[in-house]
Every structure is written in C-alpha cells, then in structure tokens.
Amino acid sequence: MTHRVTHHGTPAVELHGITKRFPGVVANKDIELTVDRGTVHAIVGENGAGKSTLMKILYGVQQPDEGTITVDGTVRTLRTPSDAIAAGIGMVFQHFQLADNLTVLENVVLGAEKLHGIGDAARRRIREISTSYGLGVEPDALVADLGVGARQRIEILKVLYRGAKIVILDEPTAVLVPQEVDELFGNLRELKAEGLTVVFISHKLDEVLKVADAITVIRRGSTVAEVDPKGVTPRDLAELMVGSELPSPSTDESTVTDTPLLTIEGTSLADPAGGRALLDGIDLVIHAGEVVGIAGVEGNGQAELVEVIMGMREPSSGRILLGDVDTSDWQVREIREAGIGYIPEDRHRHALLLEAPLWENVILGHQTDRANLTGPGGLLIDAAAAKQETREIVEQFDVRTPSIDVTSGSLSGGNQQKLIIGREMRRNPRVLVAAHPTRGVDVGAQSAIWDHIKQARREGLGVLLISADLEELVGLSDTIRVILRGRLSGDFDPDVVTREQLGAAMTGATGATGATAAGGPTGTDHTGAAGTPTDGGSR
Incomplete structure (x- = not known):
C-alpha cells in the first residue's frame, strides 16, 4: 500500500517516539503520529492496541515514559488535563464524565466557572456553540433525563466551551444510529471548516474511510502505517490492524422454535414526572x-424496557412472563437466579467493579449461585472456585490480560466486554438481554462476541438484542422491531429490510412500512400520521 499522506505546514500535533509501560505490559512503543491542522485524523487498531492510552497521553491523563509531544510547533509537557486544555486540546471519552443530577449548563461550566460565570452569559455561550455546530443542546435540561446520543453532544460542547482547537473523540459513533452518525460527521466537517483539528479513535472502518483525511493504524502498541483513505479499502485497513479479514455478523439458518421463553404483554411504564409514558x-x-x-x-x-425486564423498575401495567411464570414484581436477584443473563449498556456503571480483580468481577451479579458459595450453610464466597472459573472464561472468551488478579479497570474496553459476556454465558441462561454487546470493541472481539451469541442461539437461548449498530441487528436477528417514543413497531424481516427503512421508522419519518419490508400486507404504515408507530402489520 503506497498511499502515504503528505504533510504541509506546521502540524497541529506531532508525537515522536512515545513509549508507555504499565506493570506486565507495554501499552505504547515508539509511536509516531503527525496530525495536520484543520483535518480529521483517525486512529484505528484492535482493542488493547494502545489507542486509548495514546490519547490519554495527548490529553495529559498519563505521562509517557519516553518521547515528545509537539503542539503547533512547540514541545509541550502535559502533566494534567488542565495543561492539555491550556494547550488547546480537549477530549471526549468513550465513557462520558457527566453528573446525572446536574443540568447541562451545570455540567458544562463545572470547573470552568471563570470563563463565562454560571448564569446567563454561560447559557448564551452554550446556545451559541450548540447552534454553530448543530449540537441541539438545551442548557437547562437535566442530564439524567437524556439519552446517550445527547450526552455525547454535551461532552463535545463542554470541550469547545473550554476553547479547544484540537478535539480528541474516543469511539464517537459507538452510541449513534446512522442518521446521527451523518449529523456528527456534518458537525466534524463544520469544526474542520472553522480551523479546528479532530483526532478520533474508531473501530468502524467504513466510517473512518468516509470522514477521515488521514488514518494512522496502531498494532500491539506501535504505529504500523499512516494511510490516505482515498487509496484503501476497509479490508486493507482490517489486515493492517489485525492481520486478518473483516468478519461479518451473518446469522446461520433459523433455529427459532415455538417455545416462548420471555413474553411481554401490554406492558407500560408511566413517567414519574407526569410526561408521556416511557x-x-x-x-x-x-x-x-x-x-x-x-x-x-x-x-x-x-433502557426502560431492559430495566422492566430485569426487575429494576416495576411496570405500571401489563405483565412479563419467563416461561409461564409472571416475574413482573420480582426483584433483580430473583430474575437473575431464574436464568436471565444481562449485558448492560454501560459496562462501567452497571457491569464491573473497576477497582476489583477480574475473579471478583466474575462473581458479580451471581453471588447467590451455589457454585460461588462455600463454608457452613453456604454463606461464604468460594474464591478458589471463582478464580478457576475466571481462568476458564479468560481462555474460552479470549480475554487478553496479564493475569486474573489485575483490576478489571486495567483491561481495554473490548476485553472488559468479553469478560462480561463470558460471565453471563457460562451460567447457561435461558434468556439473554444484551444491550449494545459490541459497543466500542474492535473487529476481532466483535466477531468473537457474535459467534458466542450465535452458538448460544443454536443451543436454544432466547436473546433480546438492543443495538445502535444496524449491521449487527440485521446480521444477528431473526426479527427486528423498532422502538419509538416507548412504542414498538411491527416486525421487520432482517433478510429484506434496508437501513433506510429502519432509519425512517427509528426517526418517525412517515411511510416507514415495516410490514411491507417483512413481506406482510403491503402499504401498512407503521408510523401513523404523527409518526408514532402502530402495531399494524405484525406477522
């Protein structure tokens, strides 16, 4: 591949010879990176390849053991994120750093009160930035009420509010649907047009090729290539990243039986604040x-559908059956013990104790399993058994870790996710509720997770798959439903539905005829006049 990138003028950022070691692992080794001003520069690589560590070094969260960082032609020592911000560098992390109990405005000004105060001037500035870059952010909304997509836009706004000229985005599209991805890419082009520089980490190679001006590939902690996206294919990039071809999620022949495992009947959840039903x-x-x-x-x-199924919230009406047993008023623990596996949307908030070792995390949510208990009356955790199980999960699910005694927080995102999936699948659940199971994981780990889900499906597992990745939904699902404003559409057949049809149903655009796509009665309009889905056209 000869498509090298030619650099002009003083680069916005230059990293030279960056090396970073952690106990038992070299995260970065002799990294070379040149990012031109006013460009979008992508960094791709497998989970654990060292991308996030490199960005944390550029943002002053971690310091390199060797190497130099040059910003706008000046060598900088970035000891803290404050140093990075002072140098005009801002970062949006994959796991958002927002306080749920505060408003958007309070989150944005936190720590930057000196810029525009905490009142009307700050509110005006937030609205200005929101309008300039089409971020659609409302300063007085409570963050707890917002979805993941809106939270990400607040994080981008927070960085711009602090005057960043170089914006680092870690997996920015992991949480977005295609229409939102297009909007984000529009925003990135606007940032670029205003002279800002964007560095972003991604696993989605087709998206990288669509939006990046240059791509740096990292493999096992070192930069292996810098390429011009005009001259490469996703397959070329995948081979540079992992040395193998890009997998696809395609599902094998149908294994659907007529045995219902999980039935949700007429279930509603009222909004405690008195708004439209959730x-x-x-x-x-x-x-x-x-x-x-x-x-x-x-x-x-x-999120509410998952919470109702898992017993975190009690439905206002309707019922939920596991087999033929009503679990609507059961506690989370009883539901877990009855055989529902759970992969939460946010692994840091709901799936892992980041400071605890891997083997303790393997027991998490399964503390009452007999297999995990020992001692008189079975009241003590059996650490030896948990450690043995963790070794087996690490091997079977290819969790890349120096040992089972390191903390789960020290693993890369994809390896954390494989640990969670191993923990749930090893219990042989009857039903698996999987919220965004491959969010923020690379092509290799994604393929492995898809294989585990397909294997379990062949063995009779029922899976509820919630995902923002339409390729994953179409590739893995036997049936797809669209949720809009708390209501479900009729069935879409993954074999014939297009991304556009799903996108239209997801945004409430009229004329999204799911039933037609599913080979049902033609012309059934799934959206009604106001764009709310009806239940018409279910097979």
Whole structure:
C-alpha cells in the first residue's frame, strides 16, 4: 500500500517516539503520529492496541515514559488535563464524565466557572456553540433525563466551551444510529471548516474511510502505517490492524422454535414526572433459539424496557412472563437466579467493579449461585472456585490480560466486554438481554462476541438484542422491531429490510412500512400520521 499522506505546514500535533509501560505490559512503543491542522485524523487498531492510552497521553491523563509531544510547533509537557486544555486540546471519552443530577449548563461550566460565570452569559455561550455546530443542546435540561446520543453532544460542547482547537473523540459513533452518525460527521466537517483539528479513535472502518483525511493504524502498541483513505479499502485497513479479514455478523439458518421463553404483554411504564409514558403497551415474545433485535434512536424507551425486564423498575401495567411464570414484581436477584443473563449498556456503571480483580468481577451479579458459595450453610464466597472459573472464561472468551488478579479497570474496553459476556454465558441462561454487546470493541472481539451469541442461539437461548449498530441487528436477528417514543413497531424481516427503512421508522419519518419490508400486507404504515408507530402489520 503506497498511499502515504503528505504533510504541509506546521502540524497541529506531532508525537515522536512515545513509549508507555504499565506493570506486565507495554501499552505504547515508539509511536509516531503527525496530525495536520484543520483535518480529521483517525486512529484505528484492535482493542488493547494502545489507542486509548495514546490519547490519554495527548490529553495529559498519563505521562509517557519516553518521547515528545509537539503542539503547533512547540514541545509541550502535559502533566494534567488542565495543561492539555491550556494547550488547546480537549477530549471526549468513550465513557462520558457527566453528573446525572446536574443540568447541562451545570455540567458544562463545572470547573470552568471563570470563563463565562454560571448564569446567563454561560447559557448564551452554550446556545451559541450548540447552534454553530448543530449540537441541539438545551442548557437547562437535566442530564439524567437524556439519552446517550445527547450526552455525547454535551461532552463535545463542554470541550469547545473550554476553547479547544484540537478535539480528541474516543469511539464517537459507538452510541449513534446512522442518521446521527451523518449529523456528527456534518458537525466534524463544520469544526474542520472553522480551523479546528479532530483526532478520533474508531473501530468502524467504513466510517473512518468516509470522514477521515488521514488514518494512522496502531498494532500491539506501535504505529504500523499512516494511510490516505482515498487509496484503501476497509479490508486493507482490517489486515493492517489485525492481520486478518473483516468478519461479518451473518446469522446461520433459523433455529427459532415455538417455545416462548420471555413474553411481554401490554406492558407500560408511566413517567414519574407526569410526561408521556416511557413504555406504551409493549407486546413482545422471544422464543427459544430466537434473536429479537430492537432498533431505535437512544432515549426512546430501550433502557426502560431492559430495566422492566430485569426487575429494576416495576411496570405500571401489563405483565412479563419467563416461561409461564409472571416475574413482573420480582426483584433483580430473583430474575437473575431464574436464568436471565444481562449485558448492560454501560459496562462501567452497571457491569464491573473497576477497582476489583477480574475473579471478583466474575462473581458479580451471581453471588447467590451455589457454585460461588462455600463454608457452613453456604454463606461464604468460594474464591478458589471463582478464580478457576475466571481462568476458564479468560481462555474460552479470549480475554487478553496479564493475569486474573489485575483490576478489571486495567483491561481495554473490548476485553472488559468479553469478560462480561463470558460471565453471563457460562451460567447457561435461558434468556439473554444484551444491550449494545459490541459497543466500542474492535473487529476481532466483535466477531468473537457474535459467534458466542450465535452458538448460544443454536443451543436454544432466547436473546433480546438492543443495538445502535444496524449491521449487527440485521446480521444477528431473526426479527427486528423498532422502538419509538416507548412504542414498538411491527416486525421487520432482517433478510429484506434496508437501513433506510429502519432509519425512517427509528426517526418517525412517515411511510416507514415495516410490514411491507417483512413481506406482510403491503402499504401498512407503521408510523401513523404523527409518526408514532402502530402495531399494524405484525406477522
């Protein structure tokens, strides 16, 4: 591949010979990176390749053991994020750093009160930035009420508010649906047009090729290539990243049976604040051997649906059956013990104790399993058994770690995710509720996770798959439903539905005829006049 990038003028950022060691692992080794001003520069590589560490070094969160950082032609020592911000560098992390109990305005000004105060001047500035870059951010909204997509836009705004000229985005599209990705890319072009420089980490190679002006590939901690996106294919990039071809999620022949495992009947959830119902008359059946995919823009009821199934919230009406047992008023622990596996949307908030070793994390959520208990009356955790199980999960699910005694927070995102999936799948659940199971993981780990889900489906597992990745939904699901404003559409057939049809149903654009796509009665309009889905056209 000879498509090298030619650099002109003083680069916005130059990293030279960057090396960073952690106990038992070299995260970065002799990294070379040149980012031109006013460009979008992508960094791709497998999970654990060292991308996030490199960005944390550029943002002053970690210091390199060797090497230099040059910003706008000046060598800088970035000891803290404050140093990076002073140098005009801002970072949006994959796991957002927002306080749920504060408003957007309070989150944005926190720590930057000196810039525009905390009142009307700050509110005006937030609205200005929001309008300039089309971020659609409302200063007085409470962050707890916002979906993941909106939270990401607040994080971008927070960085711009502090005057960043170089913006680092870690996996910015992991949480977005295609229409939102297009909007984000539009925003990135606007940033670029204003002379800002964007550095972003991604695993989605087709997106990288669409938006980047230059791409740096990292493999096992070292930069292996810098390429011009005009001259390469996703396959070329995948081979540079992992030395193998790009996998696809395609599902094998149908394994759907007529045994219902999870039945949701007429289930609604009222809004405690008195607004529109969060869930409105949900009817859904998942059979043994079936993957039911739920598509939707963040914040349309996906999270609430999961919380109701898992016992975190009690529905206002309707019922939920596991087999033929009503679990609507059960506690989370009882539901877990009855055989529902759970992969949460946010692994840091709901799936892992980041400061605890891997083997303690393997027991998490399964503390009452007999296999994990020992001693008189079975009241003590059996550490030896947990450690043995962790070794088996690490091997079976290819969790890349120096040992089972390191903290889960020291693993890369994809390896954390494989640990969670191993923990849930090893229990042989009857039903798996999987929220964004491959969010923020690379092509290799993604392929492995898809394989585990497909294997379990063949063995009769029922899966509820909630994902913002339409390729994943179409590739893995036997049936797809769209959730919009707390209501479910009829069935879409993944074999014939297009991304555009799903996108239209997800945004409430009229004329999204799911039933037609599913080979049902033609002309059934799934959106009604106001763009709210009806239940018409279910097969």
